[in-house]
Each structure stands twice: as C-alpha cells, then as structure tokens.
Amino acid sequence: MSKGEVVSKNPQSNISNVLTIAGSDSGGGAGIQADLKTFSALGVYGASVITALTAQNTSEVRGVFPVTPDFIRLQLETVFDDIEIKAVKTGMLGSADVVSEVAKDLRRRDILLVVDPVMISKSGNALLQADAVTTVIEQLFPLAELITPNLPEAAAILKMEEPGSLEGMQEMARLLHRLGPANVLLKGGHLMGEECPDIFFDGDQFEIFQQVRINTQNTHGTGCSLASAVTAYLAKGESVTEAVSHAKQYITSAIDNADNLNVGAGHGPVNHFHAYW
Numbered sequence: 001m002s003k004g005e006v007v008s009k010n011p012q013s014n015i016s017n018v019l020t021i022a023g024s025d026s027g028g029g030a031g032i033q034a035d036l037k038t039f040s041a042l043g044v045y046g047a048s049v050i051t052a053l054t055a056q057n058t059s060e061v062r063g064v065f066p067v068t069p070d071f072i073r074l075q076l077e078t079v080f081d082d083i084e085i086k087a088v089k090t091g092m093l094g095s096a097d098v099v100s101e102v103a104k105d106l107r108r109r110d111i112l113l114v115v116d117p118v119m120i121s122k123s124g125n126a127l128l129q130a131d132a133v134t135t136v137i138e139q140l141f142p143l144a145e146l147i148t149p150n151l152p153e154a155a156a157i158l159k160m161e162e163p164g165s166l167e168g169m170q171e172m173a174r175l176l177h178r179l180g181p182a183n184v185l186l187k188g189g190h191l192m193g194e195e196c197p198d199i200f201f202d203g204d205q206f207e208i209f210q211q212v213r214i215n216t217q218n219t220h221g222t223g224c225s226l227a228s229a230v231t232a233y234l235a236k237g238e239s240v241t242e243a244v245s246h247a248k249q250y251i252t253s254a255i256d257n258a259d260n261l262n263v264g265a266g267h268g269p270v271n272h273f274h275a276y277w
Contacts, residue, residue: 016044016235017083020228021076021102022091022118023052023064029269030221031092037272038228042250044235047083049075051102052094058220058264066094069101076105086235087112089227090140096132103139112234115144115181116227119153133157142180146240148227149176150187166197166208173201183240185230187223200244207241209248218258218268225270226251 018039025031032048039046051072055063079085088111093099106113117136119128128136137157141147154172155162157179163169166188173186188197200207229247230240238246257274271277 016086016232017047018044018231018235019047019049019079019083019085019088020091020231021049021051021072021088021093022224023054023094024050025221026053026055027057027220027264027269029058029263029267030224034221034224034269034272035089035091035228038225038250039232041272041275042229042232042236044232047079047085049079051092051098057266058268059266064094066098069097072098073101073105076102080105080109085111087114087231089114089116089231091116091224091227092118093128093132093136095129096135099132099135099139103135103143106140106143112145112231113140113143114227114231114234115140115147116223117147117149117153117157118223119156137179144181145234146183146185146230146244147176147181148185148187148223148230150189150223151191154186164191166199169197169199170201170206173199173206177201177203185244187226189219189222198248200241202240207244209245211248211252214252214255216255216258217266218261218263218270219255220267220269222251222255222270225254225272 020032020035023031025033032050036046051067053065054061151162158175163172169186169188173184176184184201186199194213196211196213198209226247229250230243233243233246253274254270254272257271261268261271263269
C-alpha cells in the first residue's frame with residue numbers, strides 16, 4: 001500500500017460508526033471524552049474531530065486552546081475518507097470560523113446531525129464566541145435533525161428571557177424550530193422545581209419528558225452525554241422520538257449513579273458506564 005492510500009470502508013460491520021466534533025475536556029467529564037464514553041456504553045464506534053483543547057477540571061476552566069479551522073477541516077476529511085459515519089454530533093465549536101468550516105463540510109454529506117449548541121461550561125465559562133451564535137443558527141441549524149439547547153442557551157439564541165413554566169418552554173421550542181432544525185429538544189434542567197422537564201417538538205406536536213430532579217452535584221457532561229446518546233441511537237436506526245426517549249433513560253441512570261464515582265471537588269461527571277461498573 002502506498003503512502004496516503006486509504007483502505008476501503010467496510011460496509012459489513014454490524015457496529016454503527018458515529019462522529020463527535022467538539023472540544024476536549026482534560027478532566028474527562030464532558031466534551032469529546034464524555035461523547036466517546038457515551039458512544040462506547042451504547043454500543044457504537046466513536047470517532048472524533050477535536051475543535052479545542054481545554055485545561056479544566058470539575059470546578060473550573062483555566063484555559064482554552066483553539067484548533068485552527070484548517071486542521072479541523074483536515075480531521076474531517078481524514079475521518080470521512082476512511083470511516084462510514086452514520087451520524088454526527090457537534091458540541092463546543094468556539095468561533096464563527098470553526099462553525100463555518102464544520103457546516104461547509106457537513107453540508108455536502110447526507111448524514112444525520114445532532115447539534116448541541118454548547119455556549120457555557122458548567123462552571124460558567126463562555127465556550128462559544130458571541131459573534132458565532134448567529135453563524136450556528138444560520139449555517140448549522142438548517143442541517144440538523146435535532147438541536148439540544150438548554151434554557152440559558154435557548155435564551156441566548158432567541159435573545160429573550162428564560163421561561164419559568166412549561167408553557168413558556170413550549171413557546172420557546174416553537175421559536176427555535178422556526179430557525180431551521182427538523183426537531184428541537186429543549187432541556188429544562190435549569191427550570192426551578194422538583195422536576196426537570198425536557199420538551200421535544202417536531203414542528204407539529206410536543207412530547208414532554210418529566211424527570212424528578214436527582215439530588216447530586218455530579219452533573220458535569222450531562223448535556224454532551226445526552227446529545228451523544230441521541231446520536232448513538234439514531235445511528236442504530238431509531239426514529240428521533242425513540243432516540244430521544246432512550247437517551248433520556250440512559251442519562252437519567254447515568255446521573256442517578258454519578259455519586260458512585262465522586263470525581264473531583266466540584267461538579268463531578270455522570271456515570272457513563274453505570275450498566276457495567
């Protein structure tokens with residue numbers, strides 16, 4: 001085999017291949033690391049394109065080192081040239097230039113896309129530049145099979161106050177859907193109360209996923225892991241509603257078993273491998 005020659009893709013594998021495009025979390029609880037753990041736990045093969053390195057732990061983000069758009073493009077081309085990817089999840093993208101580069105590549109591929117519009121870390125650090133929000137809306141949302149914002153992210157996207165009720169969340173989901181994605185999963189973990197409602201909207205009907213709030217501070221990586229779980233189930237052939245329902249069950253159990261890990265002094269990670277450890 002000559003240098004640079006690519007081995008033909010293997011269409012006979014029973015394992016679905018998925019790709020995460022996101023930042024690296026040196027603490028291992030969120031980002032690329034959480035995505036790959038989720039993929040593995042749910043029985044799909046995970047590849048990765050890293051958009052940024054972060055120096056972070058369970059308590060803080062001390063630094064962010066962005067990867068250049070050119071190298072992100074090289075990672076994308078190299079993965080897709082060799083691996084048959086069924087679904088893609090995007091997380092932390094950081095800048096408008098990176099968003100544009102990712103959107104340009106994905107636009108020419110017929111692929112299932114889940115967009116987690118990561119903007120703020122659990123410790124409160126900005127992970128998406130302000131001028132990149134519009135680029136995410138205009139270039140990534142129209143490609144997405146599903147977007148998974150939480151309430152602060154949705155409020156920033158729509159430039160409105162966070163809702164304080166299910167009715168307010170439903171109206172917010174309608175507005176998000178008008179921005180172009182095929183489906184919306186609006187996460188309500190920031191809503192005050194004993195329950196954490198997530199609202200799924202397909203442009204026609206709502207489905208509400210209610211979950212009693214679990215008393216733990218170990219929720220680092222929850223959003224990344226939920227979006228990755230949906231991506232895994234989509235790659236395995238489930239419908240969007242089935243994928244969301246099963247992903248919710250997975251992340252709820254991962255949070256419920258998070259205290260078995262107790263990693264770090266801050267917001268520790270969820271337990272991705274709760275079914276195995």
